[in-house]
Amino acid sequence: MCWNSSTIFVAMTKNAIWTIIIIMTLSLVGVGVIQFFWIKRAVDLDEKNFNDKVTLALNNVKKRLISDAETEAEQLFYEKKIREPKSVLNELILEDISKNNVELSQRIKDIEYRSFIYDPYQLLENINIETLDKNLQIELESKDIDLPYEYGVYSNRDKAYFIENGNYTATIGDTTKSSNVAAMNPLYKAEYKISLFSDEINDPGHLNLYFPGKSRFLWSNVIGILLSSTVFTGLILMCFSYTIWVIFHQKKVSEMKTDFINNMTHEFKTPIATISLASDSILSPTILDNKDKIIRFINIIKQENKRMLSQVEKVLQMAQIEKRNVELKFHPFDLHDIIRDAVVNAELKVQAKGGSISTQLEATNAEITGDITHISGIINNLLDNAEKYTPNNPEIVISTRNVKGGIEFTIADNGIGMSKDALKNIFEKFYRVHTGNIHNVKGFGLGLSYVKAMVEAHHGKVSVRSETGKGSAFTVMLPSKQNSK
Helix, strand or coil, rough: CCHHHHHHHHHHHHHHHHHHHHHHHHHHHHHHHHHHCCCCHHHHHHHHHHHHHHHHHHHHHHHHHHHHHHHHHHHHHHHHHHHCCCCCCHHHHHHHHHHHHHHHHHEEEEEHHHHCCCCCCHHCCCCCHHHHHHHHHHHHHHHCCCCCCCCEEECCCCCCCCCCCCCEECCCCCCCCCCHHHHCCCCCCCCCCEEEEECCCCCCCEEEEEECCCHHHHHHHHHHHHHHHHHHHHHHHHHHHHHHHHHHHHHHHHHHHHHHHHHHHHHHHHHHHHHHHHHHHHHHHHHCCCCCHHHHHHHHHHHHHHHHHHHHHHHHHHHHCCCCCCCCCCCEHHHHHHHHHHHHHHHHHHHHHCCEEEEECCCCCCCECHHHHHHHHHHHHHHHHHCCCCCCCCCEEEEEEEEECEEEEEEECCCCCCCCHHHCCCCCCCCCCCCCCCCCCCCCHHHHHHHHHHHHHCCCEEEECCCCCCCCEEEEEEECCCCCC
């Protein structure tokens, strides 16, 4: 395999482009991951702060409940002592103990007092709902927590919630044995829980607290940053994608322009060499006295000069089309007449390859309004392509038919055809279809670009059907009338 400098340059450029794409893609992914990490970290910090506030609020509620329970129990204890009948014997014993051992007397009183007050299960079951609800509300508000919440008091003895959201609930059996009940009640998955009235021996139950909108609340604090980050990242991604598209497009255009310059140089090289040779021949002493040979060489120079002028005219014409400086001269004419003239001009080259051109002019009304010169150019370019890309025995068929609003003509051939990738680019300026082993196809890659530009200038449409190895068919639709504008 032989690599020239141009091939090496293109390969290096392609590698460099893909390297840049990979680096920029990794950078964008990295920036996105870092942004998400910091946003997630901010949410985690907010959640930790929220959890600390809720835990502190629950501890304060627990202290309030214990304090209220002790006060109420103490009052009941003394009321009970007053109502109870006193035994003379017990009074004498206590009086005697108190005289002889003050510390022992106090311990007996404490044991009696605590045995009445600290019955954990009784304290749990005697919780005042209104007090609990009020304490929860006060403590949460003091911590600036205004989210909707659900709470419940769970009894370990009954294995069920007997208080839920300010109401007593009926307990029927062991609800923990029913997975459906646990799944339906959000309190069973509450993450905030604190034991109530527990001691070293007994743990009667606990208070559970659940915030249904906690996740939404935490993410709402960073939603502005998240949306802004997403929008700006999306804009960067769009600009990046567009830049990559422009790079590849410009690279393709650059390659096509390089091919165009090479083709143009090759196209001009032959006539220039011919003119140079003819000029040298005229100056030869043996030719100067031969008038017929001088005329012959002058005609050769004239023909080759005309050929170069024709090529230059094509390039200038495309430049004018691109700048929208072309002025079309609309006149009514018969399209069939233009087609017949084009067939006569192309027939010699087709017959030289052992082929033929046939027409199927089925349009009943072939009169249209347009620029005769450019319509002829459209047909001649399509016929020229059909002949050039059919190496052996070309069979070209031109057909017409009337369609709504105008006339449609198709030029079909049995040539080498085109791939799907080629079909996407054939109407681009300077683009030339790769012909494989066929090296005699000449041109600048401007013909089909010119066809598309002129068809659109006439407010028409052009389409193509093609398959590799099975030929191509170009269809052009032209309106019968043109707008007065």
